[in-house]
Amino acid sequence: MITFEQVGVQYADATAPTLNGVDLTIPEGELCLLVGPSGSGKSTLLGTVSGLVPHFTGGVLHGRVTVGGRDTREHRPRDLADLVGTVGQDPRAHFVTDAVEDELAYGMESLGLPPDVMRRRVEETLDLLGLADLRRRALTSLSGGQQQRVAIGSVLTVHPRVLVLDEPTSALDPGAAEEVLAVLQRLVHDLGTTVLMAEHRLERVVQYADQVLLLTPGAPPVLGEPAEVMAHSPVHPPVVGLGRLAGWRPLPLTVRDARRRAAGLRARLDGARLNGPRPPAPSAASPATPLATASRLVVRRGPVPALRGVDLTLHPGEVTALMGRNGAGKSTLLGALVGLHPPASGSVTVGGRTPHRTRPAELIRQVGLVPQDPRDLLYGESVTAECASADRDAGAEPGTCRALVERLLPGLDDTAHPRDLSEGQRLTLALAVVLTARPPLILLDEPTRGLDYAAKARLVEILRDLAAEGHAVLLATHDVELAAELSHRTAVLADGEIVADGPTPDVVLGSPAFAPQVAKILAPGRWLTVHQVAEALAEAAE
Ligand SMILES: Nc1ncnc2c1ncn2[C@@H]1O[C@H](COP(=O)(O)OP(=O)(O)OP(=O)(O)O)[C@@H](O)[C@H]1O
Numbered sequence: 001m002i003t004f005e006q007v008g009v010q011y012a013d014a015t016a017p018t019l020n021g022v023d024l025t026i027p028e029g030e031l032c033l034l035v036g037p038s039g040s041g042k043s044t045l046l047g048t049v050s051g052l053v054p055h056f057t058g059g060v061l062h063g064r065v066t067v068g069g070r071d072t073r074e075h076r077p078r079d080l081a082d083l084v085g086t087v088g089q090d091p092r093a094h095f096v097t098d099a100v101e102d103e104l105a106y107g108m109e110s111l112g113l114p115p116d117v118m119r120r121r122v123e124e125t126l127d128l129l130g131l132a133d134l135r136r137r138a139l140t141s142l143s144g145g146q147q148q149r150v151a152i153g154s155v156l157t158v159h160p161r162v163l164v165l166d167e168p169t170s171a172l173d174p175g176a177a178e179e180v181l182a183v184l185q186r187l188v189h190d191l192g193t194t195v196l197m198a199e200h201r202l203e204r205v206v207q208y209a210d211q212v213l214l215l216t217p218g219a220p221p222v223l224g225e226p227a228e229v230m231a232h233s234p235v236h237p238p239v240v241g242l243g244r245l246a247g248w249r250p251l252p253l254t255v256r257d258a259r260r261r262a263a264g265l266r267a268r269l270d271g272a273r274l275n276g277p278r279p280p281a282p283s284a285a286s287p288a289t290p291l292a293t294a295s296r297l298v299v300r301r302g303p304v305p306a307l308r309g310v311d312l313t314l315h316p317g318e319v320t321a322l323m324g325r326n327g328a329g330k331s332t333l334l335g336a337l338v339g340l341h342p343p344a345s346g347s348v349t350v351g352g353r354t355p356h357r358t359r360p361a362e363l364i365r366q367v368g369l370v371p372q373d374p375r376d377l378l379y380g381e382s383v384t385a386e387c388a389s390a391d392r393d394a395g396a397e398p399g400t401c402r403a404l405v406e407r408l409l410p411g412l413d414d415t416a417h418p419r420d421l422s423e424g425q426r427l428t429l430a431l432a433v434v435l436t437a438r439p440p441l442i443l444l445d446e447p448t449r450g451l452d453y454a455a456k457a458r459l460v461e462i463l464r465d466l467a468a469e470g471h472a473v474l475l476a477t478h479d480v481e482l483a484a485e486l487s488h489r490t491a492v493l494a495d496g497e498i499v500a501d502g503p504t505p506d507v508v509l510g511s512p513a514f515a516p517q518v519a520k521i522l523a524p525g526r527w528l529t530v531h532q533v534a535e536a537l538a539e540a541a542e
């Protein structure tokens with residue numbers, strides 16, 4: 001269905017080609033998962049299929065890509081619209097209308113489908129993606145995850161034969177991600193749709209893949225059976241990490257298969273010592289002094305009460321994960337802590353101040369927010385310019401921000417425009433900008449969107465160090481693996497209210513939605529991460 005013949009892509013100014021020698025075929029009716037570290041060219045490869053590369057991105061395309069027999073060099077994306085449905089990494093960039101229903105119908109209208117067909121498909125899609133309650137809402141009023149669902153829905157209504165998806169679950173809560181993947185699998189199995197999908201969170205997707213295509217910078221692409229590719233892939237989900245550690249063959253890719261193999265490992269771990277995230281460091285200030293408090297906080301977004309009486313106290317040295325369904329109010333709570341949303345009632349204080357009444361220059365010394373879309377924070381013309389202004393704004397030593405970027409993602413091109421960075425590279429830059437001011441309270445909204453496992457591990461290390469130095473970290477996340485790895489404490493929001501708040505293992509163990517893979521595999525043990533298991537096995541062997 002999709003063929004690549006000696007495909008290469010070279011962007012202007014880049015020293016090496018982004019893609020080189022891609023020569024393979026993806027058959028009709030298969031789900032092919034594209035994996036690889038940040039910047040390895042996944043989005044670029046997807047773009048050659050949807051026709052965005054080189055028409056909209058610049059650069060030079062070598063070789064030939066055909067989809068259903070059409071050469072994508074000769075067909076612009078709109079000439080492929082009946083055949084290929086594309087969802088990019090940024091749903092907002094996609095939207096052509098203002099409201100949910102209109103967006104779902106737009107693609108069908110441009111293809112001239114009859115009104116009764118359009119009506120039926122819109123209704124089906126609203127149900128399929130849990131959007132029925134939001135049907136008349138303005139797209140700008142939706143939460144990040146709600147926008148991502150609309151973007152996916154808007155291509156599904158067209159019933160394209162090929163779907164090209166760039167990290168389709170990155171903003172979705174765990175339940176919604178499972179639902180979307182189940183829908184995709186049904187399209188593949190029942191309708192013979194061909195799906196090419198890039199995703200970093202392999203724990204969510206690898207079990208659905210018929211084939212995995214691995215891109216590694218500087219090496220030829222590898223296409224193969226998921227278990228075969230995963231046995232050697234530098235990027236892999238925790239279930240694979242645990243399987244490799246335990247020497248399981250063939251390598252299980254699902255929690256269920258791993259559980260069946262795990263009796264021996266459970267026995268070896270019986271009585272072994274479990275090391276959790278280090279407990280919060282005692283702070284210089286009195287431990288009783290919180291850095292931030294929300295008290296019976298009510299916040300309205302338009303007519304919607306997005307927070308309904310939230311009580312939360314954040315202490316120095318503590319990393320707290322904020323979890324909960326799409327639209328539960330996570331971003332709103334982070335926004336309230338930086339003064340973006342004034343309380344309708346109740347109160348919020350940060351470092352003794354009321355955020356929405358504090359001057360920005362003063363507030364950035366108290367609290368920093370890395371927003372869900374890092375573009376909201378980046379205005380510079382280049383990585384260098386962005387870093388220089390971050391140093392200035394924060395009153396930091398020149399070079400501070402650039403050093404942080406290097407630590408998070410070595411080798412980023414200084415002259416690159418933030419617009420041309422890959423999604424993961426851009427997030428890294430935004431993180432460094434915020435961390436430059438070293439505020440006592442650091443807020444992150446979905447910080448691992450678009451990050452590969454290596455970048456995620458470096459982020460974990462940096463945030464742990466900051467916590468050990470007495471910073472408080474609050475991260476809104478759907479990434480259960482990150483929460484397990486990093487957070488001391490987890491709070492769960494549901495429909496604007498905190499419904500659970502306690503030590504992370506107590507909150508996530510036994511929860512089908514929030515438990516990480518290792519916890520599910522080794523239950524009833526209290527293990528959360530591959531790291532903990534590896535440490536315990538090493539200690540036991542000594
Ligand atoms: N329009 C462009 N102009 C110049 N360089 C680009 C452009 N688009 C991408 N690049 C560069 O090409 C490389 C690959 O980017 P791409 O977005 O394809 O990677 P990726 O594997 O999808 O990364 P991620 O996982 O972070 O999304 C990066 O180094 C990026 O900076």
Ligand SMILES: Nc1ncnc2c1ncn2[C@@H]1O[C@H](COP(=O)(O)OP(=O)(O)OP(=O)(O)O)[C@@H](O)[C@H]1O
Nearest residue numbers: 141143144145301302306326327328329330331332
């Ligand atoms: N201007 C608005 N008008 C109406 N409703 C709004 C508006 N802005 C936000 N909302 C609603 O407020 C609720 C909370 O949104 P918020 O972005 O805080 O959710 P979230 O938990 O961060 O979601 P996600 O996980 O999808 O990012 C959502 O239901 C959203 O649709």
